[in-house]
Amino acid sequence: MTHYISDKRLSLERLKEIIENHETLQLSPASVAAIEKCRRYLDEKTKDSDTPLYGITTGFGSLYNVTIPEKDLSQLQHNLVMSHACGTGPTVRPEIVKLMIFLKVQNLSYGHSGVQLVTVQRLMDMFNNDVLPVVYSQGSLGASGDLSPLAHLSLPLIGMGEVLYKGEVRPAADVWAELGWEPIRLQSKEGLALLNGTQFMSAHAVWAILKSMRLSRWADLIGAMSLDAYDGRIEPFLSLTHQLRPHSGQIETGRRFNAILAGSEIIRRPKEHVQDPYSFRCIPQVHGAVKDNINYVKSVIENEINSATDNPNIFPDEDMIISAGNFHGEPIAIPMDALAIAMSELASISERRTYQLIHGLRGLPKYLVANPGLNSGFMIPQYTAASIVSQNKGLCWPASCDSIPSSQGQEDHVSMGSNSATKLVRVVDNVETVLGIELFNAAQALDFRRPAKTSPALERVFEAFRKEVPFIDNDTYMHPLIERSVEFIRREEFY
Numbered sequence: 306m307t308h309y310i311s312d313k314r315l316s317l318e319r320l321k322e323i324i325e326n327h328e329t330l331q332l333s334p335a336s337v338a339a340i341e342k343c344r345r346y347l348d349e350k351t352k353d354s355d356t357p358l359y360g361i362t363t364g365f366g367s368l369y370n371v372t373i374p375e376k377d378l379s380q381l382q383h384n385l386v387m388s389h390a391c392g393t394g395p396t397v398r399p400e401i402v403k404l405m406i407f408l409k410v411q412n413l414s415y416g417h418s419g420v421q422l423v424t425v426q427r428l429m430d431m432f433n434n435d436v437l438p439v440v441y442s443q444g445s446l447g448a449s450g451d452l453s454p455l456a457h458l459s460l461p462l463i464g465m466g467e468v469l470y471k472g473e474v475r476p477a478a479d480v481w482a483e484l485g486w487e488p489i490r491l492q493s494k495e496g497l498a499l500l501n502g503t504q505f506m507s508a509h510a511v512w513a514i515l516k517s518m519r520l521s522r523w524a525d526l527i528g529a530m531s532l533d534a535y536d537g538r539i540e541p542f543l544s545l546t547h548q549l550r551p552h553s554g555q556i557e558t559g560r561r562f563n564a565i566l567a568g569s570e571i572i573r574r575p576k577e578h579v580q581d582p583y584s585f586r587c588i589p590q591v592h593g594a595v596k597d598n599i600n601y602v603k604s605v606i607e608n609e610i611n612s613a614t615d616n617p618n619i620f621p622d623e624d625m626i627i628s629a630g631n632f633h634g635e636p637i638a639i640p641m642d643a644l645a646i647a648m649s650e651l652a653s654i655s656e657r658r659t660y661q662l663i664h665g666l667r668g669l670p671k672y673l674v675a676n677p678g679l680n681s682g683f684m685i686p687q688y689t690a691a692s693i694v695s696q697n698k699g700l701c702w703p704a705s706c707d708s709i710p711s712s713q714g715q716e717d718h719v720s721m722g723s724n725s726a727t728k729l730v731r732v733v734d735n736v737e738t739v740l741g742i743e744l745f746n747a748a749q750a751l752d753f754r755r756p757a758k759t760s761p762a763l764e765r766v767f768e769a770f771r772k773e774v775p776f777i778d779n780d781t782y783m784h785p786l787i788e789r790s791v792e793f794i795r796r797e798e799f800y
Contacts, residue, residue: 306326306328312336330407347419352375379493393444446720446721447724463490501616520651521596535669598647634719641725646701652693656742658743659746705721737795774786
């Protein structure tokens with residue numbers, strides 16, 4: 306299948322389809338026309354204008370007042386890409402790099418960046434052939450765009466850097482020769498167009514939101530299984546209560562739990578206890594708040610991926626080149642920090658439910674084994690979940706609160722949104738693990754309720770899970786079982 310890059314608004318759901326279906330990219334005729342029109346305008350403008358044009362006929366950052374001769378404009382852009390590739394730390398996972406390429410193509414396709422058509426086409430070649438640049442996770446301030454990571458993304462265009470191709474990291478020059486591709490000679494403004502932009506931050510955000518949406522649905526399923534295994538009450542999920550506090554996420558969570566638990570023998574039987582602990586009773590309020598936050602951040606990021614975020618912005622029809630600040634990451638840095646906080650709460654309440662299940666209450670054995678003492682049972686998986694939840698608390702310190710001036714004070718307020726982005730991915734990964742541990746515990750607890758059955762929906766989840774992870778009679782090596790539990794929720798679909 307082919308996806309045509311255009312100015313039509315792109316949703317995260319559509320972007321997910323493009324990636325998962327391995328669709329190839331092609332520019333729409335309108336996008337081709339817009340790119341070529343902008344490039345022609347820029348070439349004419351640089352020849353006819355005596356006025357310095359930032360980053361086009363001048364240096365960069367605090368060197369904005371240094372005029373560059375016309376004969377050196379191409380070298381200026383080449384040097385920019387080379388000199389800014391200063392990333393360090395772990396490499397960015399390939400699926401996020403592929404998103405970065407897509408978002409950079411989308412950004413350049415609007416015809417406000419001044420790039421050559423061949424540059425955009427080469428980026429699409431890289432996407433279509435899974436030639437993924439090696440990008441490092443540290444180095445961006447999230448303000449003048451994601452300069453360092455986008456430099457690493459762009460190095461292969463000029464035949465430099467490294468790429469992941471067919472499972473192997475190789476010099477880009479070698480892969481280019483193998484594919485018959487020539488390095489691109491960057492023209493005026495092109496290096497700046499490639500490096501200015503929020504695609505590093507945005508790609509991480511897209512990945513994290515899509516995974517957060519999935520984990521939010523799983524949290525409801527796993528929470529419902531834990532509730533039934535704990536012999537919890539259904540009343541906190543009834544709609545009458547939520548009509549009195551009509552937050553949409555809260556209402557949706559109550560509705561989902563009633564649907565998931567429909568037909569359960571356990572949930573409808575008489576209860577001896579009057580109410581449940583908060584980690585069960587307040588699921589609609591907590592899970593609901595997370596849903597609301599995911600939806601808000603999703604709306605912000607969808608705006609971002611449908612935007613032109615490089616600098617300067619070129620307007621051929623208006624005969625204007627405007628040096629401004631669309632590359633500044635603040636509009637998405639703060640929401641990414643908020644999403645990290647929200648998702649960490651999904652793990653926090655999950656760990657508390659795990660703790661309740663192993664506590665030896667309501668007819669469940671301590672640590673969910675028939676012979677505690679000789680067996681530690683499910684004691685330590687809860688420790689692991691607690692450790693991860695604590696780590697999330699540290700990761701949730703908002704990076705967007707910080708700013709360190711750079712470029713001799715010219716870039717005196719930065720968003721640190723790249724740190725917001727990479728922390729968010731770590732938090733979301735952690736949430737997945739904590740939910741996997743809860744599912745591991747919930748299934749074990751549910752076995753102790755037999756022969757009573759939970760709902761048909763949860764019985765299907767339980768049956769599929771038991772094909773991967775067995776009931777634990779006596780102490781065993783737990784790590785592989787936790788890994789299988791996490792992989793189960795990463796792979797399976799039960800909505």
